Amino acid sequence: MISSRFGAGCFTGFSLLLPVVAAALRPGGVIVIAALAERTDGTAASIFPSFTPAALAQEDSSTATVPRWVISRGWWERLLARDFDIQHVQRLATRAHPQRRWPVGLSPGRKRSDATSTTASG
Helix, strand or coil: CECCCCCHHHHCCHHHHHHHHHHHCCCCCEEEEEEECECCCCCECECCCCEEEEEEECCCCCEEEEEEECECHHHHHHHHHCCEEECCCEECCCCCCCCCCCCEEEEEEEECCCCCCCCCCC
């Protein structure tokens, strides 16, 4: 299993992230991506694979603007389907979970034995 606690699913372009993960996992290995299911201003996730700028606080109290990928559930399903059998894609935060500041989509998948992807466009 590969996990990132620092937002690889949000801050790394999936054309870089997914081929590396697919290459690193053995068949049957599991990927779980937790990424924002909507933008922090409440607007919907993009139906196209594009990023929006995000200002992130730095250790020296400055901010740095970085690309943040907030893409729709359908895009995550299509991207993962290249190399992974998708177990389920779900939205974790709902009104029933008000302690979560922004809704998060959880996208787990198991690497197929026939997965040979070396690139993922987008």
